[in-house]
Structure formats: structure tokens, C-alpha cells
Amino acid sequence: MTDSNPAVVLVTGGSGLVGKGIEHIINTEPVGSRFGKRPNETWIFATSSEADLRDPEQTRKLFDKYKPTHVIHLAAMVGGLFKNMKYKLTFLRDNVLMNDNVLHTACERKTQKVISCLSTCVFPDKVEYPLDETKIHLGPPHSSNFGYAHAKRLVDVQNHAYKEEFGCNFTSAIPTNVFGPHDNFDLEGAHVIPALIHKCYLAKKNNTPFIVAGTGKPLRQFIYSYDLAKLFIWQLREYDDVEPVILSVGEDEEVSIKDVADAIVKAVDFKGEYAFDTTRADGQFRKPASNKKLLELMGGFEFTPFDQALAASVKWFLDNYNNARTGNV
Ligand code: NAP
Numbered sequence: 001m002t003d004s005n006p007a008v009v010l011v012t013g014g015s016g017l018v019g020k021g022i023e024h025i026i027n028t029e030p031v032g033s034r035f036g037k038r039p040n041e042t043w044i045f046a047t048s049s050e051a052d053l054r055d056p057e058q059t060r061k062l063f064d065k066y067k068p069t070h071v072i073h074l075a076a077m078v079g080g081l082f083k084n085m086k087y088k089l090t091f092l093r094d095n096v097l098m099n100d101n102v103l104h105t106a107c108e109r110k111t112q113k114v115i116s117c118l119s120t121c122v123f124p125d126k127v128e129y130p131l132d133e134t135k136i137h138l139g140p141p142h143s144s145n146f147g148y149a150h151a152k153r154l155v156d157v158q159n160h161a162y163k164e165e166f167g168c169n170f171t172s173a174i175p176t177n178v179f180g181p182h183d184n185f186d187l188e189g190a191h192v193i194p195a196l197i198h199k200c201y202l203a204k205k206n207n208t209p210f211i212v213a214g215t216g217k218p219l220r221q222f223i224y225s226y227d228l229a230k231l232f233i234w235q236l237r238e239y240d241d242v243e244p245v246i247l248s249v250g251e252d253e254e255v256s257i258k259d260v261a262d263a264i265v266k267a268v269d270f271k272g273e274y275a276f277d278t279t280r281a282d283g284q285f286r287k288p289a290s291n292k293k294l295l296e297l298m299g300g301f302e303f304t305p306f307d308q309a310l311a312a313s314v315k316w317f318l319d320n321y322n323n324a325r326t327g328n329v
């Protein structure tokens with residue numbers, strides 16, 4: 001990506017947590033700065049109502065409408081542990097269809113670059129830690145989300161094949177668990193942070209116990225959506241290789257689910273009863289990922305401290321409760 005040629009950046013999944021994070025950063029960082037908009041750039045944030053990317057014809061129409069030079073492909077069927085356990089085939093099929101349509105259309109239309117979004121779920125369940133970019137295909141993923149994981153893994157295979165057969169400049173990003181404003185706060189389908197923010201809010205409002213699923217012992221790395229947005233913008237402009245990059249805080253920054261729940265209790269100012277439902281699944285115990293490659297390439301990055309990012313996310317939820325994605329309460 002240059003500073004002079006006109007660039008049209010199409011962000012698929014533009015209405016989601018990560019898409020809204022990128023839109024916020026690109027519009028609020030100073031113009032011309034490392035993460036701000038450049039004068040030669042037009043950014044388009046697409047939603048599923050504009051084009052259902054499972055459909056090849058709608059995908060082609062979206063590309064023909066905007067003629068993107070660059071694509072950040074975020075659109076996906078997304079969900080937390082419990083949704084992944086329930087809809088394995090739908091996660092596999094919808095994501096395979098979306099990814100295949102976006103990559104194939106981008107190849108046909110000679111799009112200059114595509115970054116697709118994977119997840120640390122793609123990594124093998126049993127492999128030496130920390131996870132790094134070389135370990136994606138070294139064994140089967142965790143059984144709880146194998147549908148989603150295989151669909152996302154396949155993108156890495158597709159990227160290599162498109163490069164070798166057609167010379168396409170396709171690559172991928174691998175974020176850890178993401179949270180922030182505009183998250184999906186559905187009680188059953190969401191990821192742990194937005195689900196627990198919503199549950200804690202309801203427990204406070206209704207004077208009922210705050211129940212956290214599982215033992216609270218599993219460990220996760222969490223990245224704030226506004227930090228992740230900056231890393232995507234960096235990768236779009238400054239990284240040109242097919243191999244993925246893990247976009248994450250350090251592997252020494254794992255947080256237990258109990259620590260997450262404690263931080264939410266504090267941020268929501270909840271004073272009632274709080275318990276763990278150990279009959280529910282814990283999922284993968286941990287999946288620590290290394291951000292060594294990212295930091296070496298970027299020359300360092302300052303992540304927002306977890307408590308500060310969590311407090312901002314809780315505030316966003318409380319301020320926007322009526323318009324937030326809260327599902328069927
Ligand atoms: P999200 O908030 O659920 O947003 C999903 C986005 O995908 C929405 O904009 C949605 O559009 C769009 N979408 C869904 N189905 C579509 C379809 N059939 N056609 C077109 N667009 C469709 O998800 P997110 O958390 O921002 O996730 C963004 C990316 O990050 C995904 O690729 C996900 O796998 C990855 N990721 C997320 C996490 C996490 O913790 N959230 C962690 C690692 C990786 P509408 O709203 O218009 O329906």
C-alpha cells in the first residue's frame with residue numbers, strides 16, 4: 001500500500017465488534033498518522049444486509065460496487081464456546097462459504113491484497129506452548145469448536161494456494177479473544193466477556209445471583225478491539241507476506257475466567273451473590289499465543305491495560321444497552 005495511489009479498503013463484517021473497532025480508529029486517529037486515515041484512502045464498512053457473503057453472486061456484486069483495492073475480511077459466523085459446541089456444521093459451512101466467495105472474487109477481480117481474520121482456535125489442542133504462526137496444522141483443534149477451527153484453518157491453505165497458482169497477495173491475522181464496544185452481548189451465544197458483562201448487569205438489576213459457567217480456571221489472552229484495530233491497520237499497510245501474524249498481548253498476560261468475572265463484578269459494581277456453575281463446559285484449558293513475530297515486525301506496541309479496556313467496554317454496554325446486541329433476554 002502506498003501513500004499516493006488511490007486505495008479503496010473494503011472491510012467485510014464492518015458492523016461487528018472488530019469492524020466497528022477499525023472504523024473508530026481509522027476515523028479518530030490523526031489523518032496521516034500510523035493508524036489514521038491517509039488522504040488517498042476510502043474505507044467501506046460492509047454489513048450482511050448489503051451482501052450475504054455466503055452467496056457468490058451477492059459477493060461479486062459487492063466487489064463490483066466498490067471495486068476494492070484492499071480487503072480486510074472479518075465477516076464470519078462468530079460465537080463463544082457454547083454456540084460453537086451447538087452449531088458445529090453451521091460454523092464450518094457458513095464460514096467456508098464466506099471465505100471461499102471473498103477470496104475467489106478478490107482473485108478474479110485482481111484485488112491487490114486481502115487480510116482474512118482467523119482466531120487462536122485454529123491451533124491444535126495438543127501442541128507445545130506457546131502457540132506461534134508455524135504451528136497451525138500440527139494436529140487437530142479442540143473438539144469444542146472443530147467446525148469453526150477447520151473453516152478458519154482452511155483460509156491459510158487457500159492463501160498459500162492462491163499465491164502459488166495465481167500470485168495473489170493474500171494473508172491472515174490470528175487474534176486471541178477480542179472484546180470492546182459494539183460486542184455481541186447475547187447471553188448464551190456470546191464470548192465470555194460480553195456474556196458475563198450482560199449477566200452481571202442483569203444480576204445487579206434483578207437482585208439475582210451472578211452465575212459464571214464452568215470452573216473459572218481456564219486461561220485466556222484478551223485483546224481490546226481498539227488495539228486490535230491498530231494492528232490490522234498496521235498489517236494492511238506494512239506487512240506483505242502470506243504467512244499469518246498472531247495479533248495478541250504477550251503470552252505472559254493470560255487471565256483466568258475467575259479473574260475476568262472478578263473484574264466485571266468490580267466494573268459493574270455488583271455486590272450480590274456470585275457462583276460458578278461447574279456443570280457447564282470449561283472448553284480448552286488454555287491456548288497461550290506468542291506475539292514475538294508481531295512485536296519484532298512492528299518495533300513494539302503499547303496495549304491498553306486490561307482493567308482500563310474492560311471498564312470502557314462495561315461503560316459502553318451500560319450507555320448503549322437499548323441499542324446493543326443483547327439477543328433475547
Ligand atoms: P461479530 O461482532 O459477530 O461480527 C460479525 C460480522 O460478520 C458482522 O458484521 C456480520 O454482519 C458479519 N456477517 C456475519 N454473517 C455474514 C454473512 N453471511 N454475510 C456477510 N456478513 C456477515 O464478530 P467479530 O467478533 O467482530 O469477529 C470479526 C472477526 O474476528 C471474525 O472473522 C472472527 O472469526 C474473528 N475473531 C473474533 C474473536 C472474538 O473474540 N470476537 C476472536 C478471534 C477472532 P451483520 O452484523 O450485518 O449481520
Ligand code: GDP
Pocket residue numbers: 079080081082121145177187188189190191192193195196212213214215218220257280281282283284
Ligand atoms: P473460547 O475462548 O473460544 O473458549 O471462547 P469464550 O470467549 O466463549 O470463553 C470460554 C470460557 O469462558 C470457558 O472456559 C467458559 O466456561 C467460560 N465462561 C464462563 N461463563 C461464560 C459465559 O457466560 N459465556 C461463555 N461463552 N463462556 C463463559
